[in-house]
Amino acid sequence: MNVADAERLLEVRDLRLYYRTTKGVLQAVDRVDLDLPRNRSVVIVGESGCGKSSLSKALLRLLPRNIAAFDGVVRLGDVDIMKLSDERFRKDVRWIRIGFVPQAAMNTLNPVIRIGEQIYEALILHRRARTKAEADDKAREGFKMVGLPADFLDRYPFELSGGMRQRAGIAMALVMEPDLVILDEPTSALDVLTQANVMNLLKRVKSEIKTSFILITHDIATSSEIADDAVVMYAGEMVEWSDAGRFYLEPLHPYSQKLMASVPTLHEDRELSFIPGQPPSLINPPTGCRFKDRCPMRFDKCEEPPPMFDTADGRKVRCWLHE
Amino acid sequence: MSDASANGALLDVRGLRTHFELRRYGFFKVGTVRAVDGISFQLGQGEAVAVVGESGCGKSTLVKTLLGIHPPTEGEIRFNGRDISKFDAATLKWYRSQIGYVQQDPYGALPPFMPALRILEEPMIVNGVKDKAERMERINTALTEVKLTPVGDVLHKFPHMLSGGQQQRLVIARAMILNPKLILADEPVSMLDASVRVEILQILRKLQETHGIGVIYITHDLSTVRYFSERIFVMYGGKLIEHAGVRDLVHHPSHPYTQALLEAISDPDPVNATHMKKVPAGEPPSLVNPPSGCRFHPRCPHHMPGLCDAEDPPHYLPRPDHWVACYLYRDGEQARQT
Numbered sequence: 001m002n003v004a005d006a007e008r009l010l011e012v013r014d015l016r017l018y019y020r021t022t023k024g025v026l027q028a029v030d031r032v033d034l035d036l037p038r039n040r041s042v043v044i045v046g047e048s049g050c051g052k053s054s055l056s057k058a059l060l061r062l063l064p065r066n067i068a069a070f071d072g073v074v075r076l077g078d079v080d081i082m083k084l085s086d087e088r089f090r091k092d093v094r095w096i097r098i099g100f101v102p103q104a105a106m107n108t109l110n111p112v113i114r115i116g117e118q119i120y121e122a123l124i125l126h127r128r129a130r131t132k133a134e135a136d137d138k139a140r141e142g143f144k145m146v147g148l149p150a151d152f153l154d155r156y157p158f159e160l161s162g163g164m165r166q167r168a169g170i171a172m173a174l175v176m177e178p179d180l181v182i183l184d185e186p187t188s189a190l191d192v193l194t195q196a197n198v199m200n201l202l203k204r205v206k207s208e209i210k211t212s213f214i215l216i217t218h219d220i221a222t223s224s225e226i227a228d229d230a231v232v233m234y235a236g237e238m239v240e241w242s243d244a245g246r247f248y249l250e251p252l253h254p255y256s257q258k259l260m261a262s263v264p265t266l267h268e269d270r271e272l273s274f275i276p277g278q279p280p281s282l283i284n285p286p287t288g289c290r291f292k293d294r295c296p297m298r299f300d301k302c303e304e305p306p307p308m309f310d311t312a313d314g315r316k317v318r319c320w321l322h323e
Numbered sequence: 324m325s326d327a328s329a330n331g332a333l334l335d336v337r338g339l340r341t342h343f344e345l346r347r348y349g350f351f352k353v354g355t356v357r358a359v360d361g362i363s364f365q366l367g368q369g370e371a372v373a374v375v376g377e378s379g380c381g382k383s384t385l386v387k388t389l390l391g392i393h394p395p396t397e398g399e400i401r402f403n404g405r406d407i408s409k410f411d412a413a414t415l416k417w418y419r420s421q422i423g424y425v426q427q428d429p430y431g432a433l434p435p436f437m438p439a440l441r442i443l444e445e446p447m448i449v450n451g452v453k454d455k456a457e458r459m460e461r462i463n464t465a466l467t468e469v470k471l472t473p474v475g476d477v478l479h480k481f482p483h484m485l486s487g488g489q490q491q492r493l494v495i496a497r498a499m500i501l502n503p504k505l506i507l508a509d510e511p512v513s514m515l516d517a518s519v520r521v522e523i524l525q526i527l528r529k530l531q532e533t534h535g536i537g538v539i540y541i542t543h544d545l546s547t548v549r550y551f552s553e554r555i556f557v558m559y560g561g562k563l564i565e566h567a568g569v570r571d572l573v574h575h576p577s578h579p580y581t582q583a584l585l586e587a588i589s590d591p592d593p594v595n596a597t598h599m600k601k602v603p604a605g606e607p608p609s610l611v612n613p614p615s616g617c618r619f620h621p622r623c624p625h626h627m628p629g630l631c632d633a634e635d636p637p638h639y640l641p642r643p644d645h646w647v648a649c650y651l652y653r654d655g656e657q658a659r660q661t
Binding site for chain 2: 047048147161163164191192193194195196197199200203204218219220221222223224225226227228244245246247248249258259260262263264265266267268272273274275278
């Protein structure tokens with residue numbers, strides 16, 4: 001890795017996203033910090049309702065109307081994109097610098113417009129191409145990158161299988177040459193073999209172009225396929241942040257450990273365990289450590305909210321055990 | 324294939340086909356979807372098997388045919404020796420009281436306007452358990468067995484007040500309430516979070532062992548199978564293509580499709596990021612116009628022209644109690660076709 005590769009691309013500090021609901025304020029993303037260098041990928045794992053999808057929405061500013069709080073610092077390169085107006089954000093950031101592959105991207109294509117037209121429109125609107133011919137060249141290149149024949153640009157979405165549409169969705173994000181691509185559960189709606197093919201594709205793309213990836217998933221086993229770093233979220237908070245090499249072998253936070261122990265493995269024999277209880281409500285989250293009610297290592301100190309501790313080997317964990 | 328093939332089998336399925344007709348214009352037929360195309364197997368009393376396959380391979384149609392929801396186009400289903408594929412009302416009513424069904428989406432499977440008590444009581448009322456005290460006792464036992472405790476708190480809750488894992492436990496309790504001999508579980512954990520999946524599988528497994536119930540567990544996720552059943556069937560394009568014990572299948576996958584499936588599944592391991600997976604490209608076959616011969620041959624790395632695309636491969640026995648429908652093993656012994 002040379003110096004340019006290690007340059008910081010994304011810096012998130014104290015990001016909060018709260019929703020207003022009839023029952024009170026729901027703290028979906030609570031003071032999340034994240035750093036991501038160029039050409040690196042981070043996976044964000046957690047159970048449903050832990051705030052991982054809200055985090056991706058917050059980074060892209062694709063927000064619903066019932067926002068109670070949305071603040072913090074999100075620096076992309078050297079611009080604080082939280083300070084941009086909505087219009088500037090739309091023109092300069094979303095889809096241009098930050099690409100997005102939504103959950104079930106295969107169902108996000110417009111069914112009555114040819115796939116090619118949908119890609120040309122995005123390219124021209126975001127000034128990545130001036131003419132349709134130029135857009136066509138770029139779209140062909142993008143399709144080649146994801147392993148789809150270029151004449152599929154003339155097809156309608158229903159003429160492609162789920163896996164191919166997913167590839168088209170990824171191509172659509174990549175043709176914009178973004179600095180960062182956010183993938184929200186990109187493979188969870190696909191078959192096992194197609195899933196492996198899409199993961200292979202992402203690995204290849206990552207080695208070919210200098211894009212960073214944020215992969216959001218609940219599937220820990222598959223996430224290990226492209227992870228450089230791993231982040232665990234629990235009840236709206238980030239509880240662990242580690243490099244992938246150590247995370248998958250020896251996670252630090254008790255929650256990460258329990259989560260890892262509940263993943264069924266095919267190739268090795270292992271006793272499985274499960275996490276008793278349920279994640280807390282995000283409307284009135286418990287004071288102190290949010291995992292304490294389900295934690296096997298609970299002790300007195302857990303009544304106070306733990307900060308993120310830096311460990312000696314450069315990882316971060318939100319647990320008093322690592323004080 | 325084993326001793327279960329004698330008359331003592333709980334479920335005996337022979338040459339089962341379920342086809343769906345596509346729309347027709349007058350007398351002109353567009354085609355048929357061969358969702359289940361020639362499946363035979365036996366299930367012994369109290370035995371658990373898993374059926375593994377990708378979406379669109381016909382595994383859900385297989386379950387629905389076995390449940391008596393879709394009438395089979397051809398073939399025979401015998402339950403405890405009684406033929407149920409004729410679909411007469413009296414047999415069906417008896418048959419359905421003997422089997423339990425665990426659906427994929429627990430919330431969709433539970434009526435939103437009924438509290439848990441009513442959900443569990445209704446099957447017993449329909450099937451003539453007249454004594455109220457007995458009904459309550461059975462509800463109590465069922466809920467305790469699926470660990471939905473304290474029972475008193477759960478009884479008056481509506482499905483939306485329960486978490487996903489609790490809803491699925493309620494579905495299992497409902498499937499158990501008539502003391503069935505067989506449970507059909509169609510992807511029972513695929514909608515649940517990783518942390519509760521294991522618990523649900525352990526509950527199902529325990530029920531199967533303590534009550535001696537036969538279970539057919541349908542899934543696309545091979546990695547959960549080994550925590551649940553001893554035998555696996557692999558299904559592809561409407562057919563069963565390999566059958567073996569779990570350990571045998573994981574260590575010696577024989578069909579090229581099974582090999583690809585095992586290769587495609589990741590264990591959480593940082594090493595994964597450094598190498599590509601060897602999986603065949605392409606898509607599962609269309610069930611309207613399936614490829615001739617072996618249905619995997621267009622994607623198969625070992626495709627032998629003139630052989631694989633000509634005729635459906637018979638079942639070969641590369642190892643004891645492990646059969647596979649693939650010509651690669653044609654030098655070996657051939658299995659007795661059922």
